[in-house]
Amino acid sequence: MRALTNRATRTAALVGAAGLLLTACGADGTAPSASASPSATAAAPGSAASQAPAPGPFNDADVMFAQMMIPHHEQALEMAELADGRAEDAGVKKLVAAIERAQDPEIRTMRAWLEGWGRPESADHGSGHGSGHGSGHGMAGMMSEQDMKDLAAARGEEFDRAFAELMIAHHEGAVAMAKDERRNGVNPTARKLAEDVVRTQSAEVAELRRILGRL
Structure with missing residues (x-):
């Protein structure tokens, strides 16, 4: 009788140990998931945090760069659009295509940064009158409304020369920013x-200067 009792006790102990093991591994016998651990809250590679448009720290200078470069690029695109039907020089036309190819995607990129950072797209960086965008402190190279009207009125070589001169100043402002x-x-x-x-x-400024030299 005592042998039976001891055997039953050992059996119960084994059943209890097996139950604890299943609890630790999960119902299917696999290891517990990482989400069960309180320390698994840091962003892992591939997480939403690591896929942010501009991951890592940022400061006011980063925000201001995006907020000011967006309208700066937008005006460059407005100037490039005016070349259609007005530009005559092949070099000017080639640069216009390069500006459109580069700056439109960069605008979308910087908008994504600001959204990811929780910052507005526009900010008051000084009053001015540059093509509706403002041209205060830090917005060097922005064209005035009159500059844009004069450019739109030009044709052929006159347009090519005016475009090159204005875009040099515009690019130099962007480079400074x-x-x-x-x-x-x-x-x-x-x-x-x-x-x-x-x-x-900077390379485009050098090319625009060469174009001016031959016009």
Whole structure:
């Protein structure tokens, strides 16, 4: 009788241990999921946080760079649109295509940054009168409404010359803003775009100067 009692006790103990093991592994015998751990709240690779348009820290300089470069790019696109039916020089037409190809996607990119950062697209960076966008402090190179009207009225070589002169000033303003971002910004993605602006628009300024030299 005592042997039976001891056997029953051992059996109960084994059943209890098996139940604890199943509880630890889950009903299907697999290991517990990471979500069960209180420490598994940090963003993992591939998470929404790591897929943000401009991941990492950002500061006021990054925000201002995007807020000001968006209208700056928009005006460059307005100037490029005027070339249709007005530009005559092949070099001007080629640069117009390059500006449209580069700056429209960059506008969408910077809008995504601001949305991801929870910041508005526009901010008061000074009053001015640059083609409806403002041209206050930090908005160097923005054209006035009269500049845009004069450009729209030009045709042929007159347009090509005016476009080159105005776009040189416009690009130089963008390069100055981008250099400010490189000095003062902290977001790696924003600083990379600023680097791209400095490189590409400086090269386009050099090409525009060569065009002016032959017109």
